Amino acid sequence: MKKIALSIILLPLLIFQSCTTKKQMLYLQDLDRYTNTTINYASPVIQPNDILKIDVGDLNPIVAAPFNMNTGSTNSQNSVDMMKLTGYLVNPQGTIMMPILNEVKVGGLTPANAEIKIKERLINENYLVNPTVLVRVLNNKFTILGEVNSPGVINFSEESISLLDAIGLAKDLTYSAIRKDIKLIREVDGKRMVYHVDLTTAAWMSNPNFRIRQNDVIVVTPNTLKVNSGGLIKDPLQVLGIAASLTAVILLIVK
Incomplete structure (x- = not known):
C-alpha cells in the first residue's frame, strides 16, 4: 500500500x-x-549623461596643459571616482564645455570620432599644430x-x-x-x-x-x-x- x-x-x-x-x-x-x-x-556612441575623460597632448606639454582638466593621480579607485566627478558630463543636447574651446558637440559620435573632431578644432582654430586627443567614457x-x-x-x-x-x-x-x-x-x-x-x-x-x-x-x-x-x-x-x-x-x- x-x-x-x-x-x-x-x-x-x-x-x-x-x-x-x-x-x-x-x-x-x-x-x-x-x-x-x-x-x-x-563602436557605441556618446550619449547624454555620459562622463568623458579627455586628454589633449602635444610635443610641448606646456601648450597642451590649458586644454586638460587637472584630475590628479590615477593610482587608486578614489582617483577613478574623482575623474568621474571632474570629467566632462554630456548634457541632454549632447554637448560638453571644454577649456578654451568652450562648447563641443560630441553626442552621437563614437569616442574615436569625437577625438577627430576635437583635434580638428584645435588645429583649425590655431591652438595646437599636431595635437593628440584621447576620449574615453568613464561611467x-x-x-x-x-x-x-x-x-x-x-x-x-x-x-x-x-x-x-x-x-x-x-x-x-x-x-x-x-x-x-x-x-x-x-x-x-x-x-x-x-x-x-x-x-x-x-x-x-x-x-x-x-x-x-x-x-x-x-x-x-x-x-x-x-x-x-x-x-x-x-x-x-x-x-x-x-x-x-x-x-x-x-x-x-x-x-
Missing part, C-alpha cells in the same frame, strides 16, 4: 520536473555550426534584472562587452530563467529599442547589436513555475523536496 501511494504521488511530480528539458536549459546548443564566423563590432554600466543570481547595476571599463560577459558578471542565470527570450533594452537616438535573444542558439553571436553598451538594460524572465509560485519557490527542484515531505506525512497517516 505504501509503495502504491508513493508512486501515485511522485510520478506526476517527476513527469512535471522532466518538462524542463535540456533544449530549454543549455546555452549555444548549435555552437559548432557557427565556428570560424566573422565577428562584427560596432560605462549596464543593468541586469530578473532571473540572475546577482541582479543590479554593473560597471565595466570596456567600450562594450558580450552578452555572455554580462551574464557572467551577474553570476549566471538561475534555474528558473527562460533562456530562449532574454530581453535587451537600449536607447538609440532618443528612441527605446527592445531586442530578443535566444541563448540556446549561437545564431545571435555575430550580431553587433547584441554587444552590451553603456546604459543597456537586460531583463531575464522567469519560467511559468516560478511565476505561478509567486516567487515562493526559487528553484523547481524544491518541489521535489516539498513533495517528499508531504509523502512522508501521508504515509504516516495511511499507516
Whole structure:
C-alpha cells in the first residue's frame, strides 16, 4: 500500500520536473555550426549623461596643459571616482564645455570620432599644430534584472562587452530563467529599442547589436513555475523536496 501511494504521488511530480528539458536549459546548443564566423563590432556612441575623460597632448606639454582638466593621480579607485566627478558630463543636447574651446558637440559620435573632431578644432582654430586627443567614457554600466543570481547595476571599463560577459558578471542565470527570450533594452537616438535573444542558439553571436553598451538594460524572465509560485519557490527542484515531505506525512497517516 505504501509503495502504491508513493508512486501515485511522485510520478506526476517527476513527469512535471522532466518538462524542463535540456533544449530549454543549455546555452549555444548549435555552437559548432557557427565556428570560424566573422565577428562584427560596432563602436557605441556618446550619449547624454555620459562622463568623458579627455586628454589633449602635444610635443610641448606646456601648450597642451590649458586644454586638460587637472584630475590628479590615477593610482587608486578614489582617483577613478574623482575623474568621474571632474570629467566632462554630456548634457541632454549632447554637448560638453571644454577649456578654451568652450562648447563641443560630441553626442552621437563614437569616442574615436569625437577625438577627430576635437583635434580638428584645435588645429583649425590655431591652438595646437599636431595635437593628440584621447576620449574615453568613464561611467560605462549596464543593468541586469530578473532571473540572475546577482541582479543590479554593473560597471565595466570596456567600450562594450558580450552578452555572455554580462551574464557572467551577474553570476549566471538561475534555474528558473527562460533562456530562449532574454530581453535587451537600449536607447538609440532618443528612441527605446527592445531586442530578443535566444541563448540556446549561437545564431545571435555575430550580431553587433547584441554587444552590451553603456546604459543597456537586460531583463531575464522567469519560467511559468516560478511565476505561478509567486516567487515562493526559487528553484523547481524544491518541489521535489516539498513533495517528499508531504509523502512522508501521508504515509504516516495511511499507516
